[in-house]
Amino acid sequence: MKTLYSIIILFLATATCTAQNVKSDLEKENLKGNVLSVTTTQQDTGTTKIINKEIATYNKDGNLISKIRYDSLFKGDTSSYRIDYEYRSHKLVRSVLNYSNRKLEITSTYTYHTLGNEVEERNYAFDTDSLLGSLISKYDEAGNLTKRITYDGHNHEAGQTYYKYSQGNLIREDRRSVDSTAYSITMAYDAMDNKMSETTNDAAGSKRSIIYHYFNYDKLFNWLSMDQSDKKDWITVRKIIYYE
Numbered sequence: 001m002k003t004l005y006s007i008i009i010l011f012l013a014t015a016t017c018t019a020q021n022v023k024s025d026l027e028k029e030n031l032k033g034n035v036l037s038v039t040t041t042q043q044d045t046g047t048t049k050i051i052n053k054e055i056a057t058y059n060k061d062g063n064l065i066s067k068i069r070y071d072s073l074f075k076g077d078t079s080s081y082r083i084d085y086e087y088r089s090h091k092l093v094r095s096v097l098n099y100s101n102r103k104l105e106i107t108s109t110y111t112y113h114t115l116g117n118e119v120e121e122r123n124y125a126f127d128t129d130s131l132l133g134s135l136i137s138k139y140d141e142a143g144n145l146t147k148r149i150t151y152d153g154h155n156h157e158a159g160q161t162y163y164k165y166s167q168g169n170l171i172r173e174d175r176r177s178v179d180s181t182a183y184s185i186t187m188a189y190d191a192m193d194n195k196m197s198e199t200t201n202d203a204a205g206s207k208r209s210i211i212y213h214y215f216n217y218d219k220l221f222n223w224l225s226m227d228q229s230d231k232k233d234w235i236t237v238r239k240i241i242y243y244e
Contacts, residue, residue: 022119023143024062030193033220034060034243041237045227051234052080060243061090096126106132117141133158142168169193190214192221 026035035058042051053070064085071080086094097106105126112119121135131153138147144165150158159177163170173185183202190196199209209229216225218240226236 022139022145025064026058026062027143030222031240032222035062035222036241036243038241039239041239042231042234043237045233045235059087061087063087063092131155144168144170192223194223 026032029038031038037055037057040054040056042053043049044051055066055068055070057065057067059065064083066085067083069080069082081097081099083095083097085092086096091112092110094110095108097108099105106123107126108121108123110119110121117139119137119139121137123132123134124130125132133153134151134155136149136151137145140146142165145163147163148161150160152158157178159175161176162174164172164174169187169189171187171189174182175184176182181203183200186199186201187195188197194214195212197209197211199207201207211229212226213228214223214226217223220242222238222240224238224240226238227234228236
């Protein structure tokens with residue numbers, strides 16, 4: 001369950017909570033223009049087989065309305081997960097994650113603390129309403145996430161992550177868990193603020209790097225095709241639709 005909850009955190013934490021000065025989801029994804037939706041498909045370069053597909057839909061504030069992922073393990077149009085986001089006064093107040101293969105549904109609520117510019121997220125099992133865990137996220141005056149503390153379902157601290165920025169881009173994450181596991185991730189960007197590389201270093205000295213290569217752009221200079229060094233047989237393709 002601990003591993004599953006860690007995965008859930010990654011899905012749910014991708015949405016911007018729209019606290020004071022917090023960047024929109026489009027800004028965080030470096031998407032320019034009035035984007036309505038982005039369909040991202042990963043394909044096998046040899047067979048053109050679709051490995052997975054994700055459809056993200058945005059409101060006119062630039063924040064996520066829904067995110068649906070389709071995996072090659074699922075037949076037809078059955079999604080592997082779907083997240084729906086609910087806003088009130090331009091603030092994210094609730095999200096629902098439906099995990100098709102596990103028949104699991106997670107409801108998350110968001111509370112805003114103006115003092116300290118913090119957002120509290122609490123995640124519940126839909127069927128039992130039991131608390132699975134929570135997050136406290138803190139932002140700087142530029143709207144960048146600077147610190148996130150994760151708690152388990154018993155409100156015990158599970159870990160902390162610190163974030164560092166340069167010229168508006170996230171360049172470093174330092175993650176520490178209560179079991180003393182620690183690692184850092186550093187990123188570099190190109191002239192159009194697309195991530196060029198990502199390097200992970202753990203406390204044992206292990207190092208893993210990923211290089212990203214972008215090609216094909218639309219008229220607003222949002223990338224449409226990308227490959228990466230850790231998935232040499234894959235290509236990532238995006239279809240971007242804009243509000244009229």
